[in-house]
Amino acid sequence: MPNKLLFVAVLMLYSTSLLQALQSTLVRYLPCWGMGADCHVSLLSISENATFMVTNANDWHCILRLYRPDYHNDTEILSELEWMLALEKNSIIRIPHIYPTVYGELLTICEIASIRWRIVCFEYLSGSTPSLNAASLEWFEKLGILTAQLHIQSYTWQKPLGFYRKHWTYETMASPQAYFGDWRQVRNLHSTAYRLLERCDYLLKKRLYRLSRQRENYILLHADLRTANLLIDSEYLAVIDFDDCGFSWKALDFANAVSFMEDHPLMPELQQAWLSGYATVTYPSKELISSIELFVMMRRMQLMGWIVTHAETPTAQKLGESHTLGTINLAENFLTKPF
Structure with a gap:
């Protein structure tokens, strides 16, 4: 570590x-x-x-x-x-x-x-990063297709001797020892909000420990398919930056694709478009579908820690307090769900 x-x-x-x-x-x-x-x-x-x-x-x-x-x-x-x-x-x-x-x-x-x-x-690949609007549904469906293709290749690929990548789990994403930083270190977090996020964190940990790590569910992922790492050209959707690729559950690839926009009004439509594209390649498992909300929430908590340790970056400076407030709202909603 x-x-x-x-x-x-x-x-x-x-x-x-x-x-x-x-x-x-x-x-x-x-x-x-x-x-x-x-x-x-x-x-x-x-x-x-x-x-x-x-x-x-x-x-x-x-x-x-x-x-x-x-x-x-x-x-x-x-x-x-x-x-x-x-x-x-x-x-x-x-x-x-x-x-x-x-x-x-x-x-x-x-x-x-x-x-x-x-x-x-x-x-160097030419192209532009996708923007988030009504037209996003088309490229999100394409992203679902692309993600399913990646998952099939990952599942069937014989890893070379000595192959090693990190694992994206509760411990590495949301615990106090998380790779990107500890969300608990966010500045000016009110005690009420802190207790709410602690409850959310406990539920994330509890639910994650129930998930199966069987080979068909837990595989090598790109693990950072957000818009900044996608390039749209007239003929293709390209993927860059495999720097965070690692082993985790398949639903994490969708959660990472909606990084920093988890509370956007288009989220339900984006998820449906992604699943529709995925299903044209291979049927998404029940576990993948049912765990999407779990991983979206955990990714959001991970990004809180990322902002703490990346305070000097333009992305962190742009998000700031608004991201924390959005995370609190998402956590409130997450805790009302009947899991």
Whole structure:
């Protein structure tokens, strides 16, 4: 399990000076992928990882991801890449190609500011992220199709020796030891709201322990199919960022797809569209359908912890108190459900 203190410290390292150091170092590392002096490196985004875009004189692009320290180890990152290679080989879904170095390596190591960073080069995919409106139902149905295809491949794929990814359970998502942070550390949480969320947390834990971990229910998931990781083009819906892929129950893929919009009025329609698309590929099990609300609530609690440990990110700053208030309302509703 990651060291939580170091985890928070690393997140706060994304200062302007560090980002400049990362960018200048990447320029020196470009020859590792056969890229030359005509290439320009620019910051694309920061969240868990620092992501940069490389552009050459012919306007060709690729993506360099620097994995944040103390989250995944090398084995976990290589396992992520192995799954992506398997998906690409079987043409299951549209995902970015991984560019190996000129030495045939998928993962490159460098040291910046006395921290060990891991770098991977990905294909740049064009397209736009989906927006949330009435037209969302069409692409959410497509997402249901895509998710079912991923689930079938995951279930049937023979994992290579040494394959290892994290498990997304109550302990790793909502407990005080959660990977992304502890929701209990949210600032200015009123005692009444805290007790309400504690009751919700207890029910989540109780219900999760009842779920089966049989192989057909508990599989390797993308585990972050939210809109920021989807790209719509005229011909396809592509998926990027497998950084959080791990083992969990199938319904978590829907819950993560509606991250930060769990209280949107379109939620019932989005869920139905997703299930309709899923059913065109394989019938969703009774357990998958019945546990969707459970995982939507647990994901929301997980994101409260994420905001605590990612306070400097644009997403966390934008959400702030409104996300906490929305979570409290969702928890009140969740506790009235007859489970």
